[in-house]
Amino acid sequence: MSTATSTAGRRISRSVTLLALMLFAIVPLLSMFTSALGAPGSTPQGLSWPTHPHWHNFVDAWTAANLLALFRSSVLIVLGVVPATVAMATVAGYALAQLEVPGGKAIYILLLAGLTLPFEAIITPLYYDIQSMGLLGSRLAIILPLIGLLMPFGVFWMRAHFLNAETALTEAAQIDGANTWQTFRRIHLPLAAPAWSALSVLFFLATWNQYLLPLVLVNDPTKRTVAGGLGAFQGQYGTNIVLLSAGSLLIIAPALLIFLILQRNFVKALLQGAIK
Amino acid sequence: MAAPRITPPVTRPQAARGRRVHRARARRWSALLWVAPAFLVYAVFVLYPILQSVQYSFYNWDGIGPATPAGLSNWKAIFTQPELLHSVEHAFVLIIFYTVLPVGLGLVAATLIRELKPGPFNTTARVVLFIPQVLPLVAAGIAWSWMYSSGGLVNQVLRAVGLGSHARAWLGDFSFALPAVGVIGIWVMLGFCTVLMLAGIGNIDPSLYEAARIDGAGRFREFLAVTFPGLRQELVVCTTFTTIAALASFDVIQISTQGGPGYQTMVPGVEIYRLTFLQQHVGQASALAVFLAALVLLVIWPIQQLGRPR
Numbered sequence: 001m002s003t004a005t006s007t008a009g010r011r012i013s014r015s016v017t018l019l020a021l022m023l024f025a026i027v028p029l030l031s032m033f034t035s036a037l038g039a040p041g042s043t044p045q046g047l048s049w050p051t052h053p054h055w056h057n058f059v060d061a062w063t064a065a066n067l068l069a070l071f072r073s074s075v076l077i078v079l080g081v082v083p084a085t086v087a088m089a090t091v092a093g094y095a096l097a098q099l100e101v102p103g104g105k106a107i108y109i110l111l112l113a114g115l116t117l118p119f120e121a122i123i124t125p126l127y128y129d130i131q132s133m134g135l136l137g138s139r140l141a142i143i144l145p146l147i148g149l150l151m152p153f154g155v156f157w158m159r160a161h162f163l164n165a166e167t168a169l170t171e172a173a174q175i176d177g178a179n180t181w182q183t184f185r186r187i188h189l190p191l192a193a194p195a196w197s198a199l200s201v202l203f204f205l206a207t208w209n210q211y212l213l214p215l216v217l218v219n220d221p222t223k224r225t226v227a228g229g230l231g232a233f234q235g236q237y238g239t240n241i242v243l244l245s246a247g248s249l250l251i252i253a254p255a256l257l258i259f260l261i262l263q264r265n266f267v268k269a270l271l272q273g274a275i276k
Numbered sequence: 277m278a279a280p281r282i283t284p285p286v287t288r289p290q291a292a293r294g295r296r297v298h299r300a301r302a303r304r305w306s307a308l309l310w311v312a313p314a315f316l317v318y319a320v321f322v323l324y325p326i327l328q329s330v331q332y333s334f335y336n337w338d339g340i341g342p343a344t345p346a347g348l349s350n351w352k353a354i355f356t357q358p359e360l361l362h363s364v365e366h367a368f369v370l371i372i373f374y375t376v377l378p379v380g381l382g383l384v385a386a387t388l389i390r391e392l393k394p395g396p397f398n399t400t401a402r403v404v405l406f407i408p409q410v411l412p413l414v415a416a417g418i419a420w421s422w423m424y425s426s427g428g429l430v431n432q433v434l435r436a437v438g439l440g441s442h443a444r445a446w447l448g449d450f451s452f453a454l455p456a457v458g459v460i461g462i463w464v465m466l467g468f469c470t471v472l473m474l475a476g477i478g479n480i481d482p483s484l485y486e487a488a489r490i491d492g493a494g495r496f497r498e499f500l501a502v503t504f505p506g507l508r509q510e511l512v513v514c515t516t517f518t519t520i521a522a523l524a525s526f527d528v529i530q531i532s533t534q535g536g537p538g539y540q541t542m543v544p545g546v547e548i549y550r551l552t553f554l555q556q557h558v559g560q561a562s563a564l565a566v567f568l569a570a571l572v573l574l575v576i577w578p579i580q581q582l583g584r585p586r
Contacts, residue, residue, distance in 0.1 A: 014388045015397075021385050022404045025467065028419035029407070031429045035422065046422075046429030088314040095310030102308060107315055114322050116576055118524030120545040121569040124552045124561050125328035126321070128339070148321030151314050180306075209412035211527045216553065227412035227527070234418050234531060241422060252415045259410040263403055 029249075036061075036246035043241055054242075061247035064237065069222035070229040071254065073139065074208060077225050080143035082203045085150050090196050093158025094184055098165060108159070114152035119212050130217055141217040142225065146210060150203055161195040162188065201265065208255055226251055326569070332562035339558050350563035360564060363535075363542040364571070366454060367523045370543065373458025374465055374522035379514050381462070382469025387503065389470070390477050402474070406467035413464065417531030420460045421447060424532075447533050453540045460528050465521065469514045476510035477503060512583030516576055523572050544568045 031046055037053040038044035040060065061067075095101050096108050126145055127136075135141045165188055173183040207225060214228025221232035230251045237244045333350050337343035354360050385405060392398045408416060423429050424446035431443035446456040480502065488498045526545035529535060535542035535550065544564055551561035 046432035092311045092314035099307040121565040122325035125325040145321045151318045
């Protein structure tokens, strides 16, 4: 009897605690949502459903934030960063794990040094370097440094994966007369698909959400990433809370939708990375 | 590792053997080509700027005119100028919010979710808790700036429960701005820590829990004896990741307070940005930048040592 009530009590306290944490996670977004529906130009209450929801605010915010241009720009930047970085990291990771690279250890240690490097630590010289390359204000100003900054993690990740690759397969391929590149291309690359596709998901998020590089290196919001564009939007409409909320929700919507659809893969990708 | 096998039978003629060794050496050098693209981009856009930062840190430079040697003055300033020193202190305060609390709450949440039966509530809890991690930090900053504003939800709740006299613009308040910014860090990090711990708990041998129960261990003892040691690796990863995020924080603070009011929420990342791009003190910014990079390594190193398999 007493154990029955205590398990029931335990179950209730467990659910209440979890619900409280979930509420904490979701409430800021709900508050933004109800504010986005307020009368244009008004200052709505923190969390209250408006009597006349103004759905048109989302259309206004779409135009004000120039969202089409912003998404297009982010997609271009992602296309510039992710495939190139994943490809280079995969090839380098394979070589460092499976081939005898002269000075490979030194190269790997130098790369590791970049693993914990805060982006702010090099943003100052990067600005002057990009300026002297004549790239300031272009998407390449974001793409090129980002490839470099993401590279340590990519190589670290792929090397860790290829350390466990089957050497028996390599030997079998070599007996069949395949050279090193063919062995990699036909056998190890397809086998590593889970590793490099998870890496692509992580790099997509890191690029899409990148804020510091666009803030410093690109003035035109329509040539920035989503996060950089959102920052500019806040700078411009920071006091217009209705429009700002509507615009912010629209800007974060695609990544949020992709996450909700692919959440299993997303979480798996992040976890894989964390354990390595 | 899988070096090309070159162990020809002894009977093989000398000439063929020489050719093989030669080919192997060529293959070795060609292995450099595999690493070259990755390393070159990294060297140009990361390694070289690091060296430049070190160099700039010994000069006074406004970014345009000629630079003048500054000796160690930029470095001394980090330890003597209150505003720089405070920015570093604030970074350490943020570790409480970005690391200690999310790891603690994440453990609690993960333990609770583990006890749930698989089902819609279980899945919803995981997804909802994880959402903040997917959003750009800029969005977190915007959403919480609104939460903390005078008309925002935090004050609305306070008024509703009769504590309206405590309502204030939280991010503009000299004593509350830093903890308020810290709470945004909890919000962002909690989901990551929870999901990571959940995966870790899933890998713990269930027979250990059974054994604990047979020994009559209570919930708390069970947690201390089984869950906590079983999660060592996950705890190390979570602590490392969130500590770097705390020490190198930029996005959230740049969006929500820009370091204000006064210097109450100034952190090294924002200070580097302001010194370079608003005040044109490139040398000072670079000294702080190198200091920050070294500080992160110094703090992360001991945490990583704990993660080494015994």
